[in-house]
Amino acid sequence: MSNLVHCPSCGARLTDADRFCEACGARVGHPGDDERDHAEIDLGMVAGVTDRGLLHERNEDALFVSRADGTAVVVICDGVSSSTDPHSAAQVAADVGGRALVSALQGGDWNPDAATVAAIDAAQHAVETVPAAIEHPEDPPACTFVSAVWDGHDLTIGWVGDSRAYWIAGDDVRRFTVDDAWDDSHTLTRWLGADAPLAAPGVTRFTPKGAGRVIVCSDGLWNYAAQTEELAALVAPTAEGASSIGLAQTLTRAALAAGGHDNITVAVLTIGTEVDATDAPGEES
Amino acid sequence: MTNSFTAETYQNEYLPAGGSEINAIVTVTCDGEAPIGGGATSAVVVIVDVSGSMNVPRSKIRAARDATAAAIDCIRDGVLFGVVAGSEDGDQVYPSWGGMIAASEQTRGDAKNAVGKLKAGGGTAIGEWLKTANEMFRSAQADICHAILLTDGEDEGESPAALDRALDECKGRFQCDCRGIGTDWRVSELRTIASALLGTVDIVAAPEALANDFAAMTQAAMAKSVGDVRLRVWAPQGAEVAFVKQVSPAIDDLTPKGVAVNDLACDYPTGAWGRESRDYHISVRVRPREIDEEALAARVSLVVDDEIVSQSLIKAIWTGDHALSTRINREVAHYTGQAELANVIQEGLAARKRGNDDEATTKLGRAVQIAAESGNDGTMKLLSTVVDVDDAATGTIRLKRSVTDADEMTLDTRSTKTTRIEIAD
Numbered sequence: 001m002s003n004l005v006h007c008p009s010c011g012a013r014l015t016d017a018d019r020f021c022e023a024c025g026a027r028v029g030h031p032g033d034d035e036r037d038h039a040e041i042d043l044g045m046v047a048g049v050t051d052r053g054l055l056h057e058r059n060e061d062a063l064f065v066s067r068a069d070g071t072a073v074v075v076i077c078d079g080v081s082s083s084t085d086p087h088s089a090a091q092v093a094a095d096v097g098g099r100a101l102v103s104a105l106q107g108g109d110w111n112p113d114a115a116t117v118a119a120i121d122a123a124q125h126a127v128e129t130v131p132a133a134i135e136h137p138e139d140p141p142a143c144t145f146v147s148a149v150w151d152g153h154d155l156t157i158g159w160v161g162d163s164r165a166y167w168i169a170g171d172d173v174r175r176f177t178v179d180d181a182w183d184d185s186h187t188l189t190r191w192l193g194a195d196a197p198l199a200a201p202g203v204t205r206f207t208p209k210g211a212g213r214v215i216v217c218s219d220g221l222w223n224y225a226a227q228t229e230e231l232a233a234l235v236a237p238t239a240e241g242a243s244s245i246g247l248a249q250t251l252t253r254a255a256l257a258a259g260g261h262d263n264i265t266v267a268v269l270t271i272g273t274e275v276d277a278t279d280a281p282g283e284e285s
Numbered sequence: 286m287t288n289s290f291t292a293e294t295y296q297n298e299y300l301p302a303g304g305s306e307i308n309a310i311v312t313v314t315c316d317g318e319a320p321i322g323g324g325a326t327s328a329v330v331v332i333v334d335v336s337g338s339m340n341v342p343r344s345k346i347r348a349a350r351d352a353t354a355a356a357i358d359c360i361r362d363g364v365l366f367g368v369v370a371g372s373e374d375g376d377q378v379y380p381s382w383g384g385m386i387a388a389s390e391q392t393r394g395d396a397k398n399a400v401g402k403l404k405a406g407g408g409t410a411i412g413e414w415l416k417t418a419n420e421m422f423r424s425a426q427a428d429i430c431h432a433i434l435l436t437d438g439e440d441e442g443e444s445p446a447a448l449d450r451a452l453d454e455c456k457g458r459f460q461c462d463c464r465g466i467g468t469d470w471r472v473s474e475l476r477t478i479a480s481a482l483l484g485t486v487d488i489v490a491a492p493e494a495l496a497n498d499f500a501a502m503t504q505a506a507m508a509k510s511v512g513d514v515r516l517r518v519w520a521p522q523g524a525e526v527a528f529v530k531q532v533s534p535a536i537d538d539l540t541p542k543g544v545a546v547n548d549l550a551c552d553y554p555t556g557a558w559g560r561e562s563r564d565y566h567i568s569v570r571v572r573p574r575e576i577d578e579e580a581l582a583a584r585v586s587l588v589v590d591d592e593i594v595s596q597s598l599i600k601a602i603w604t605g606d607h608a609l610s611t612r613i614n615r616e617v618a619h620y621t622g623q624a625e626l627a628n629v630i631q632e633g634l635a636a637r638k639r640g641n642d643d644e645a646t647t648k649l650g651r652a653v654q655i656a657a658e659s660g661n662d663g664t665m666k667l668l669s670t671v672v673d674v675d676d677a678a679t680g681t682i683r684l685k686r687s688v689t690d691a692d693e694m695t696l697d698t699r700s701t702k703t704t705r706i707e708i709a710d
Binding site for chain 1: 289290291293316403520521522523524549574579580581582593594595596598601633
């Protein structure tokens with residue numbers, strides 16, 4: 001859509017984010033964009049919700065969730081709205097990064113840190129090669145990336161940009177990620193894209209001592225709960241036995257109720273409770 | 286968290302080849318915590334009819350004084366308030382020195398003292414009352430300005446043109462809920478006033494019920510926390526917005542209230558909001574496109590303080606698939622029915638008044654049928670005070686021989702109240 005400068009129907013000038021011509025109303029985006037307005041994936045122990053929010057014309061976040069044999073993978077990418085086609089950057093990064101992590105988990109010789117770095121590399125390469133990156137070298141597609149992998153023993157978090165991951169287990173509340181952004185702003189210091197600065201991604205590993213929840217989200221959620229305690233307060237009223245999808249829905253609704261100014265994507269991974277055993281394994285993005 | 290708005294569209298977006306009419310229901314919900322006492326500032330004026338007819342019967346002026354006192358009791362500390370006594374003039378009875386005053390234990394007591402001394406006498410010129418209230422609100426400069434008006438008679442003390450001029454002056458300055466007491470007032474007249482000033486209208490047939498009603502209205506006004514919310518409807522070049530109607534909680538045609546913001550967009554005032562949900566029916570005629578083409582038929586935005594806080598899209602897709610283009614959207618069908626219900630009640634009652642019993646029977650029969658189908662129990666109950674129902678499903682009814690004025694006016698006044706769709710999926 002951003003490839004169009006003028007509406008093919010009436011000739012009016014278009015802006016990047018337009019899904020419909022602002023003069024004649026003709027559809028100028030892809031019909032598939034609408035299906036991303038709101039999507040939910042429920043795989044039992046791990047689940048996620050992505051929502052356009054209330055103000056943005058399209059959802060430029062992407063969500064990948066997968067689970068198999070007691071392991072789980074979550075990837076969330078948030079398209080940088082000032083770049084060209086940010087939604088395609090986010091979609092391809094989440095897909096490629098997520099699949100790389102799933103196949104690394106299934107292969108022998110599992111090394112979570114190396115697998116996370118390799119997955120982010122693969123996602124970076126994919127974003128560099130989407131069509132808009134070649135057509136718009138001056139302003140190529142860009143997105144953030146955050147992954148959480150549970151291998152049954154350790155939790156490994158990788159990130160580039162300001163999408164976040166948290167651990168919440170009763171009073172034990174911690175944020176795994178450190179925003180790659182200038183203080184108190186959304187100006188990123190690192191991202192995925194052809195024009196991204198060369199730097200190693202953030203990777204951290206954690207061994208849970210008991211049951212808890214991993215919350216992975218884009219800034220569409222944490223904008224309304226920037227302090228870790230504020231996010232924990234949003235989670236707290238949800239019953240301990242509640243499903244992952246239930247909590248993801250609750251958090252999405254909270255962000256919408258707070259104004260929904262940005263796209264909202266939230267994934268919840270519940271570790272160490274019976275919920276792991278329910279439902280069939282699967283994979284979706 | 287502050288208030289947040291969400292807007293959701295319900296429609297069948299498919300049109301047949303050459304089709305141009307798109308209908309949609311947009312549900313707007315205001316959620317989040319209402320900042321009580323903080324944020325928006327509020328002002329309330331109670332306007333009470335003290336014309337001579339309020340003495341007949343004597344209980345009417347007493348009930349009006351009691352109701353005004355009950356309303357004053359519900360005004361929160363710090364909210365600016367005042368009282369106007371209406372006859373052929375609008376007399377400010379509190380605060381007697383002009384302007385408005387912040388509510389407190391002391392000022393509420395003083396106001397109730399002043400109201401207790403009100404005596405009935407003189408004519409009825411509602412436009413003058415509104416103008417006095419408008420002056421008071423002008424001095425108060427509050428974010429949310431709300432008046433409550435009580436009258437028992439027709440607006441005989443001024444010309445219709447004078448009332449129109451007063452309404453034009455007051456539009457957009459404050460909202461006004463209107464209540465008619467007794468049966469000597471005209472439903473259509475109060476409805477015009479309430480609609481112009483974005484308020485509700487209702488009948489209080491028995492004077493004793495007035496105090497509770499006034500208290501409830503004041504509480505509802507106090508619950509509003511966002512003032513001046515507008516519905517902005519954008520439609521593409523070559524399209525025409527046929528109408529914009531509020532359809533829930535009650536029907537109110539907003540179309541004539543639209544103010545153009547640019548060539549393609551128009552703002553419709555919706556007044557102040559608390560935590561609530563309202564539905565709007567929007568009908569747009571668009572330029573037909575080719576089969577399989579898609580276009581935006583309208584974009585509906587909520588605007589607060591010139592800032593867009595939420596939006597929802599109304600789309601059009603042209604299709605050769607008959608099954609898609611003839612699909613009936615439940616929400617649109619439901620509210621089309623509720624609008625017809627209000628119309629047939631008003632027309633049926635008018636026919637009955639003219640002595641045209643055949644027409645009245647047909648119209649009110651249709652009303653019974655729609656009320657039954659849509660589960661509008663409130664309206665069904667009111668209809669059964671005016672007609673005997675033989676078979677609701679077919680709309681077979683008989684007009685009752687004797688109907689009290691109060692029952693007939695209650696049905697007329699509340700004919701615009703709608704139900705929401707029953708959740709059946």
